[in-house]
Amino acid sequence: MDRKTDTRRQTRLLIWAVVTLLLLATYSASSASGTVYYALTLQNYAPISSPLVTLQNGTENLSTIYTNNTSARIEVDATPTLQNHSYALNITNTVETGWEVKLSLYDNDSIARISNATIEFHNGTDTPSAQIRIEDGNIVKSEGEFYGLPPSGTIFLRIGDLKGTSGGPSHLYVNLKIKNPGTSTYSLYIITLEFT
Amino acid sequence: MKINCKRNLKFVMLLLSSLLIASVSASVYYSLIMTSTISVATNNVYFVLGADNATAGVVLNSDNTTATLSSLKAYPNTTTTYSDPLRVRNNASSGSTNIRMRPISIVGGATNLIFVNFTLIESGTLKTSLNYTSNGSVWTSPSTTGWVSISANTEWNVTIETKAIAGATSDSASVSISIDVQ
Numbered sequence: 001m002d003r004k005t006d007t008r009r010q011t012r013l014l015i016w017a018v019v020t021l022l023l024l025a026t027y028s029a030s031s032a033s034g035t036v037y038y039a040l041t042l043q044n045y046a047p048i049s050s051p052l053v054t055l056q057n058g059t060e061n062l063s064t065i066y067t068n069n070t071s072a073r074i075e076v077d078a079t080p081t082l083q084n085h086s087y088a089l090n091i092t093n094t095v096e097t098g099w100e101v102k103l104s105l106y107d108n109d110s111i112a113r114i115s116n117a118t119i120e121f122h123n124g125t126d127t128p129s130a131q132i133r134i135e136d137g138n139i140v141k142s143e144g145e146f147y148g149l150p151p152s153g154t155i156f157l158r159i160g161d162l163k164g165t166s167g168g169p170s171h172l173y174v175n176l177k178i179k180n181p182g183t184s185t186y187s188l189y190i191i192t193l194e195f196t
Numbered sequence: 197m198k199i200n201c202k203r204n205l206k207f208v209m210l211l212l213s214s215l216l217i218a219s220v221s222a223s224v225y226y227s228l229i230m231t232s233t234i235s236v237a238t239n240n241v242y243f244v245l246g247a248d249n250a251t252a253g254v255v256l257n258s259d260n261t262t263a264t265l266s267s268l269k270a271y272p273n274t275t276t277t278y279s280d281p282l283r284v285r286n287n288a289s290s291g292s293t294n295i296r297m298r299p300i301s302i303v304g305g306a307t308n309l310i311f312v313n314f315t316l317i318e319s320g321t322l323k324t325s326l327n328y329t330s331n332g333s334v335w336t337s338p339s340t341t342g343w344v345s346i347s348a349n350t351e352w353n354v355t356i357e358t359k360a361i362a363g364a365t366s367d368s369a370s371v372s373i374s375i376d377v378q
Binding site for chain 1: 204243263271273274277279300308367370
């Protein structure tokens with residue numbers, strides 16, 4: 001009988017001891033904080049490739065073509081006499097995939113002296129597609145519609161109806177946007193037009 | 197076998213006393229107690245293919261948490277933009293979730309590439325971006341972006357821009373980034 005009572009007392013004491021230890025541990029433990037998140041991983045491989053579309057000097061020999069044939073400078077005189085330069089720059093597709101191209105003006109200076117100019121694309125036989133237009137010293141069209149660059153084909157940049165007064169040079173800074181048809185993937189080439 | 201009850205009792209009391217003394221004699225401090233409830237989150241935010249995923253060669257793993265883009269290109273002296281290769285979707289039915297972009301690594305291409313930029317776009321509006329830039333010899337790794345909130349049932353485009361230096365003919369970079377979801 002005594003032995004049983006002692007065992008119960010011991011058990012009770014042990015339970016109290018454990019409870020006490022737990023309480024002490026709870027109150028002395030330091031709290032921790034953290035940000036729980038999970039991660040989505042994006043792995044990309046980006047090799048350098050040769051340009052699929054190249055710029056070349058047109059038959060009127062007005063353009064300077066820079067390294068890699070991906071940027072150009074076109075220099076023409078703007079005088080009171082009306083001028084047309086139908087082959088100022090060649091845009092050549094080097095692959096068997098068609099592209100869509102358009103011009104977009106991103107900067108300019110001193111264009112008040114340009115009374116008229118139209119920058120447009122054509123393929124030698126079709127009606128030119130107007131991309132950028134200046135009238136009476138003002139830019140009235142700063143971006144064109146997409147124009148087809150056929151597989152392994154060449155289109156031409158034309159400067160039409162150009163008239164200006166003295167006081168140059170004036171500049172148009174233009175992006176040539178080259179887009180995969182049916183997608184939103186595109187490349188930008190820089191073309192500078194200088195009217196002296 | 198007789199158990200010495202008194203001795204055991206003394207031992208337990210001694211143990212308790214020593215614990216109390218030990219805790220009381222410790223340095224004085226106070227605690228801020230934070231009680232947290234942590235539940236297992238379901239992946240409401242994940243990748244989905246963008247409209248022109250084929251151009252960038254996007255492959256998603258089985259649970260749409262890893263995307264591999266193997267057909268990206270960088271052209272010399274040309275900025276090339278992949279506007280919609282991949283999207284981040286918040287598939288929750290309500291509320292919003294915080295996400296951010298975090299750099300992991302970039303290997304190779306520092307001498308011939310100028311930048312590799314990643315941007316999150318919501319309907320044409322830039323939400324945040326992570327830009328790796330090279331000075332011609334080494335890459336500068338960007339800082340992790342701040343958290344931005346993506347609404348439920350919404351998809352954001354992951355836009356990628358690349359550019360190589362003029363005259364570059366060959367080289368490549370392997371870039372890994374993380375989109376953390378809070």
